[in-house]
Amino acid sequence: MKPLGLYLHIPFCRSKCLYCDFCSLPARSEELIGAYVRRLCRDIAGWKEACREYTLQTVYFGGGTPTLLSAKQLEEILQTVRQTFSVEADCEVSAECNPATGDRELFSAMRAMGFNRLSIGLQSAHREELRALGRTHDFDGFLQTWNEARQAGFENLNVDVMFGIPYQTGESFAKTLEKLLPLSPEHLSAYALTLEEGTPLWRRADKLPFPDEEQTAKMYLRMVDFLGANGLEQYEISNFARTGYQSRHNRKYWDMEEYLGLGVAAHSDFAGVRFGNGRDIEAYLRGEDICAEKSVPGATERENEYVMLQLRLAEGLKNGAFRERFGHDATAFFAKMEPWIQKGLLRRTADGAAFTPEGFLVSNAVLSEIVEFEG
Numbered sequence: 001m002k003p004l005g006l007y008l009h010i011p012f013c014r015s016k017c018l019y020c021d022f023c024s025l026p027a028r029s030e031e032l033i034g035a036y037v038r039r040l041c042r043d044i045a046g047w048k049e050a051c052r053e054y055t056l057q058t059v060y061f062g063g064g065t066p067t068l069l070s071a072k073q074l075e076e077i078l079q080t081v082r083q084t085f086s087v088e089a090d091c092e093v094s095a096e097c098n099p100a101t102g103d104r105e106l107f108s109a110m111r112a113m114g115f116n117r118l119s120i121g122l123q124s125a126h127r128e129e130l131r132a133l134g135r136t137h138d139f140d141g142f143l144q145t146w147n148e149a150r151q152a153g154f155e156n157l158n159v160d161v162m163f164g165i166p167y168q169t170g171e172s173f174a175k176t177l178e179k180l181l182p183l184s185p186e187h188l189s190a191y192a193l194t195l196e197e198g199t200p201l202w203r204r205a206d207k208l209p210f211p212d213e214e215q216t217a218k219m220y221l222r223m224v225d226f227l228g229a230n231g232l233e234q235y236e237i238s239n240f241a242r243t244g245y246q247s248r249h250n251r252k253y254w255d256m257e258e259y260l261g262l263g264v265a266a267h268s269d270f271a272g273v274r275f276g277n278g279r280d281i282e283a284y285l286r287g288e289d290i291c292a293e294k295s296v297p298g299a300t301e302r303e304n305e306y307v308m309l310q311l312r313l314a315e316g317l318k319n320g321a322f323r324e325r326f327g328h329d330a331t332a333f334f335a336k337m338e339p340w341i342q343k344g345l346l347r348r349t350a351d352g353a354a355f356t357p358e359g360f361l362v363s364n365a366v367l368s369e370i371v372e373f374e375g
């Protein structure tokens with residue numbers, strides 16, 4: 001049996017955050033959500049034959065805000081997953097969640113039906129920063145959701161934070177991280193805010209006080225040290241975990257393993273084919289095929305992509321793993337890394353090379369010199 005990860009996109013949120021470019025829309029009506037769940041279940045069930053030789057190791061409910069669904073709807077989806085796939089006994093079953101979109105009752109029901117990991121979006125502990133992002137919760141609301149998840153029995157919790165956001169200073173970001181430590185998160189994801197064109201935040205960016213590039217870089221480097229000193233080791237450019245709590249689902253992306261993404265805007269890398277859905281919910285609900293992109297990457301493209309993905313990891317690119325996968329050494333890639341090793345942006349490891357924290361800050365520019373992107 002071949003290992004597989006499953007991503008399910010739930011495109012509904014309470015309201016739209018000002019920076020958001022994800023495929024999510026305000027949850028307008030119960031009927032719309034109900035219709036989406038039914039369509040998603042039909043979609044999942046349709047993969048039974050194609051996935052006969054696969055065993056499911058991870059299921060990830062992303063969005064959007066999956067915890068806007070009722071326990072009954074989540075159960076219906078998971079039941080369909082179980083009827084369709086061979087699910088491993090210790091399958092990681094995660095859901096993204098936003099403060100005040102779940103309560104102890106929902107979380108207890110989720111634990112009972114098999115969810116074992118929750119990822120909760122905080123972004124910042126400061127009201128002014130949250131308001132600038134259009135987030136509708138405050139730190140207390142987050143705390144309540146977090147505590148209710150713990151009380152319901154979730155022993156694997158992630159918290160999302162952001163840096164480089166309006167009104168933020170090095171001090172306020174440090175405070176956000178300090179306030180999280182007593183909660184003993186098993187996992188923390190920290191993303192730099194990117195201003196996506198067309199979003200309300202992008203339109204009024206020049207009226208807001210953003211930290212500059214140097215301040216943002218300092219926030220990142222201090223965070224890496226601070227979290228590492230407190231048991232949350234960096235294992236990927238934006239991700240930190242206690243031992244044994246790396247996200248198994250996200251590792252599949254970075255290790256270029258197979259995964260299936262279902263629902264609007266979901267992407268897949270399955271049986272050698274990469275494909276992605278468009279964002280048209282109405283068309284999806286009508287039962288139309290909403291595949292918007294499809295390609296069969298060749299060997300060179302795969303090698304380049306693999307190098308790029310592995311270098312996102314703190315452990316970096318390993319020659320042995322590369323050789324096992326592609327049948328030859330990664331010599332050409334390592335040769336291109338030499339100047340960056342001299343500059344201290346990459347470092348040699350026992351069997352390869354990895355970015356240093358300073359290197360992660362400029363990884364896109366360095367990668368463009370090391371790998372060839374299709375274009």
Ligand code: SF4
Pocket residue numbers: 012013015016017019020021022024063064065098121
């Ligand atoms: S909660 Fe996440 S997905 Fe939903 S609107 Fe905000 S940023 Fe977008």
